[in-house]
Amino acid sequence: QVQLVESGGGLVQAGGSLRLSCAASGLTFKNYGMGWFRQAPGQEREFVGTISLAGGWTSYADSVKGRFTISRENAKNTVYLQMNSLKPEDTAVYYCAAKFLNTGSRDDQYNYWGQGTQVTVSS
Numbered sequence: 534q535v536q537l538v539e540s541g542g543g544l545v546q547a548g549g550s551l552r553l554s555c556a557a558s559g560l561t562f563k564n565y566g567m568g569w570f571r572q573a574p575g576q577e578r579e580f581v582g583t584i585s586l587a588g589g590w591t592s593y594a595d596s597v598k599g600r601f602t603i604s605r606e607n608a609k610n611t612v613y614l615q616m617n618s619l620k621p622e623d624t625a626v627y628y629c630a631a632k633f634l635n636t637g638s639r640d641d642q643y644n645y646w647g648q649g650t651q652v653t654v655s656s
Contacts, residue, residue, distance in 0.1 A: 535559040535645045537629050542650030545619055549654070553614040555629030555647055562610040563587070566636035568643060569603060569614045571625035571652075581627070583636040584612065592638065597623075619654045626651050 541553040555567070569581040582593040584603045591603050600619075605612040612629055627650055630643035637643065 535631070537631060537645055537647035539627065539629050539647045539650040542627060542652045544653045544655065547619060547621055547654055547656050549619050550615070550617045551619065551652060553616070553627055553629075553650060553652070555612045555614075557610045557612070557631060560631065560645070562631075563607045565631040565633055565644075567603070567605060567612040568630045568632060568636065568638075569601075569612075570628045570630060570640055571623075572628070572649075573622075573625040576625075578628070578640055580638040580640070581614070583632075583638060585636055586634070590636075592636070594638075616652070619652075621654045621656045624652060624654050 536558045539555045568583040570578050572578040582603045584591045588605045600617050602615040629647045631645040632643045
């Protein structure tokens with residue numbers, strides 16, 4: 534079956550960096566646009582960014598634009614989220630998701646989800 538497994542979360546001080554990874558299995562990875570979403574306690578899940586099937590196009594939420602970068606390695610079935618200049622408001626559980634043959638910014642557009650990884654940014 535399809536599995537998306539996130540890793541790389543943790544505790545970091547404000548201004549620091551983290552790189553999240555999402556390893557996919559059970560699907561033809563190159564046929565899926567990939568997205569990152571996050572959910573903070575008591576808040577709805579929100580879009581972070583997305584990357585096209587071949588990785589040539591990305592789009593980001595305004596709140597992370599210029600600080601976060603999404604990339605992918607189709608040969609490794611893996612998508613990454615590089616997070617720089619982290620702020621306490623970036624604290625959340627981060628999820629990767631896969632969308633067949635397209636990308637999107639709405640979570641209901643995605644077919645598969647990972648279990649999430651916690652990112653905590655201290656002030």
